[in-house]
Amino acid sequence: MLNIINKSPLDRNALQSCIDAATGGAILLIEDGVYAATRGSAFEAKLKAAQGTYKLFALGPDIDARGFGDRVMDGVTVVDYAGFVDLVTEHKTCQSWL
Amino acid sequence: MTTKKFMFVNRKAPYGTVYALESLEVVLIGAAFEQDVSLAFMDDGVYQLKKGHQTKGIEMKGFEKTYGALDDYDVNKLYVDEESLKARGLTADDLCVPVEVMSRAAIGKLMEEQDVLLSF
Amino acid sequence: MKLAILVNEGPYTHQASDSAYQFTKAALAKGHEIFRVFFYHDGVNNATRLTTPPQDDRNIINRWSKLAEEHKLDMVVCVAAAQRRGIVDEGEAKRNGKDATNLAPGFRISGLGQLIEAGIQADRTVVFGD
Numbered sequence: 001m002l003n004i005i006n007k008s009p010l011d012r013n014a015l016q017s018c019i020d021a022a023t024g025g026a027i028l029l030i031e032d033g034v035y036a037a038t039r040g041s042a043f044e045a046k047l048k049a050a051q052g053t054y055k056l057f058a059l060g061p062d063i064d065a066r067g068f069g070d071r072v073m074d075g076v077t078v079v080d081y082a083g084f085v086d087l088v089t090e091h092k093t094c095q096s097w098l
Numbered sequence: 099m100t101t102k103k104f105m106f107v108n109r110k111a112p113y114g115t116v117y118a119l120e121s122l123e124v125v126l127i128g129a130a131f132e133q134d135v136s137l138a139f140m141d142d143g144v145y146q147l148k149k150g151h152q153t154k155g156i157e158m159k160g161f162e163k164t165y166g167a168l169d170d171y172d173v174n175k176l177y178v179d180e181e182s183l184k185a186r187g188l189t190a191d192d193l194c195v196p197v198e199v200m201s202r203a204a205i206g207k208l209m210e211e212q213d214v215l216l217s218f
Numbered sequence: 219m220k221l222a223i224l225v226n227e228g229p230y231t232h233q234a235s236d237s238a239y240q241f242t243k244a245a246l247a248k249g250h251e252i253f254r255v256f257f258y259h260d261g262v263n264n265a266t267r268l269t270t271p272p273q274d275d276r277n278i279i280n281r282w283s284k285l286a287e288e289h290k291l292d293m294v295v296c297v298a299a300a301q302r303r304g305i306v307d308e309g310e311a312k313r314n315g316k317d318a319t320n321l322a323p324g325f326r327i328s329g330l331g332q333l334i335e336a337g338i339q340a341d342r343t344v345v346f347g348d
Contacts, residue, residue, distance in 0.1 A: 021203060081244035098110075098348055213337075216345060218259065
């Protein structure tokens with residue numbers, strides 16, 4: 001399953017709930033969700049730990065918009081909107097954790 | 099008509115925002131289209147099912163009864179996250195309809211089985 | 219693949235409509251078919267033709283109308299949500315005694331059944347919201 005998160009984990013608990021549901025597949029961070037993929041945040045360790053269950057992706061244009069292009073944590077693959085589309089078609093379903 | 103598994107994921111409390119009410123309206127249409135409909139309640143979404151909504155004071159239309167009416171539409175797969183209930187001091191007895199309480203990992207497994215996941 | 223898009227938020231306040239637009243554009247560029255874009259909750263506010271955003275920023279409504287025209291997209295606004303929020307076409311104005319309409323080009327007002335149908339017919343349904 002493709003899990004889409006659009007809020008920062010320090011603002012909302014969507015990412016945490018997603019990780020707890022442990023569906024496997026992929027997590028794609030978009031909009032304010034990309035903050036979860038930045039180095040040095042209080043959530044970094046939790047996201048690193050989730051790498052065992054999920055492949056991690058973050059939307060490049062959203063990272064760049066927020067000025068974090070040089071601070072993406074290891075283990076997160078940056079994709080563009082075309083990559084977002086590919087992730088959707090490659091997974092049987094997607095859940096937007098709103 | 100094709101039957102697909104539609105799961106409606108509810109993570110927001112009622113009345114503070116419109117999502118709980120308007121998502122119920124989609125559930126009813128999904129049932130009318132004879133789809134295989136289930137509802138998952140997680141995080142503050144579990145608050146939607148709390149018994150005893152009394153909305154006179156806030157002058158908003160209460161919709162607790164609509165959860166009760168779901169059964170008439172053959173929508174009776176309501177899954178509630180145990181951890182979310184506990185964190186909010188609730189048990190299944192506090193809820194206005196019969197539900198299946200399960201772990202969030204179990205809800206996650208159910209999500210994997212769906213064809214369409216709708217969140218609001 | 220056939221894709222269905224659900225937009226739950228209105229223009230400017232949330233990024234949802236922007237993200238949905240960029241996703242839809244990218245999907246079309248890759249040759250996928252967009253079965254329907256459905257607007258619900260405040261998402262119906264993407265369909266008013268009365269906005270005048272600043273000239274130096276994107277025009278969210280016009281951009282959707284243009285994309286719909288270029289690619290013959292079916293963009294549907296939920297009637298119940300539209301009634302609540304004042305998005306009105308000729309039919310709705312007559313039915314509900316309104317003295318104006320404001321539906322932007324490329325959008326049509328219809329029922330929630332269109333959303334369920336999109337979920338049924340599309341291979342993938344993607345939701346953009348808050």
